[in-house]
Amino acid sequence: MIKEANQINLGFPELSVLSKVHRDAEEWVDRASVALRSKIPFSELESLVEMGQKLPLGLTATLEKLTERYESACEWIDQLKEEIPCPTDNQDDSCTVLDGNTRAKWLGKMLRYIENDDDKERINVVIDLADEGTRLPVDINVLQLLQTAIDSRNWSIKAKKWLPRSGEQYKRGKIEELEDHLDEAGVIINNAKMLTDGKCVWELDFKADISEIVLKAEKWFEKVRNFVESNDEYIFIVISHLLSFRFTNSMRIITSSTIGALKVDQPLLLLCWRQL
Numbered sequence: 001m002i003k004e005a006n007q008i009n010l011g012f013p014e015l016s017v018l019s020k021v022h023r024d025a026e027e028w029v030d031r032a033s034v035a036l037r038s039k040i041p042f043s044e045l046e047s048l049v050e051m052g053q054k055l056p057l058g059l060t061a062t063l064e065k066l067t068e069r070y071e072s073a074c075e076w077i078d079q080l081k082e083e084i085p086c087p088t089d090n091q092d093d094s095c096t097v098l099d100g101n102t103r104a105k106w107l108g109k110m111l112r113y114i115e116n117d118d119d120k121e122r123i124n125v126v127i128d129l130a131d132e133g134t135r136l137p138v139d140i141n142v143l144q145l146l147q148t149a150i151d152s153r154n155w156s157i158k159a160k161k162w163l164p165r166s167g168e169q170y171k172r173g174k175i176e177e178l179e180d181h182l183d184e185a186g187v188i189i190n191n192a193k194m195l196t197d198g199k200c201v202w203e204l205d206f207k208a209d210i211s212e213i214v215l216k217a218e219k220w221f222e223k224v225r226n227f228v229e230s231n232d233e234y235i236f237i238v239i240s241h242l243l244s245f246r247f248t249n250s251m252r253i254i255t256s257s258t259i260g261a262l263k264v265d266q267p268l269l270l271l272c273w274r275q276l
Helices: 002-007 013-037 042-054 060-083 100-113 120-135 141-160 164-169 175-195 207-230 232-247 256-262 266-275
Strands: none
Touching (some): 013 060, 060 120, 100 141, 120 141, 141 175, 175 207
16 A cells, blocks of 8 residues: 555655555564574564564564564573672663673673582583573573683683692693693683673683693703704614514503613603603
8 A cells, every 4th residue: 555655646644654654664574584584682682572562563473473582581581680690780671781891790700600619509500591591592692691601610620630739630631632722711711801892801710720731841842852853863763662662562661671671761761752
């Protein structure tokens, strides 16, 4: 009807109103179609639902689907706020539109909330909540904060096992593993800064310890490379003897008789042996 009226150039005020409603409805339907096919930000979904409720048209089916998604996201946010309260005075707010300082404070609360390994039940509740949030067809920015806190905790748990002071959990890691783990730490920290507009300043637990181990290892490898470059012929002879020994012995054990048989000095022999 709107198109027909425009074609015959009917000029009355009601037509202008109807034309605007028609344009708004077409735009809303286009945006709603995208929202139902993909994962859109919570704020955009909220805007779509509010606009759809105001349009004087029969958009019931589409609006109901969007409303269902919106209510599911609101319920998830309420569960998160109940578990880890949002650091803002307005608790009725969805806590999805926050400044960088407030997001940084909330991230800090999340980190402290899940750092105590003794309270397994509480930690599992938060992890399950994060898993549930990832399955929602809505992009919720506070979920990214929660996931960053969980990533930080998981990173530190893995890093701690590479420290000698961790006791029975101690596991000697390869230099490549530690270097990759440090790269992952950089990603987590950068995500935290991005999510808080640079207001979040913190370091992962045990990151400094892992960095120190890697630095010492790199210095040691540098000494080995320098030594090998200046004694390459001698090193080749020693490694050849060691390879022969490994292939003729089922156990990797160096005894005093082995050292005497190979006729090389003990420090160099042990150094080469560890590199095989």
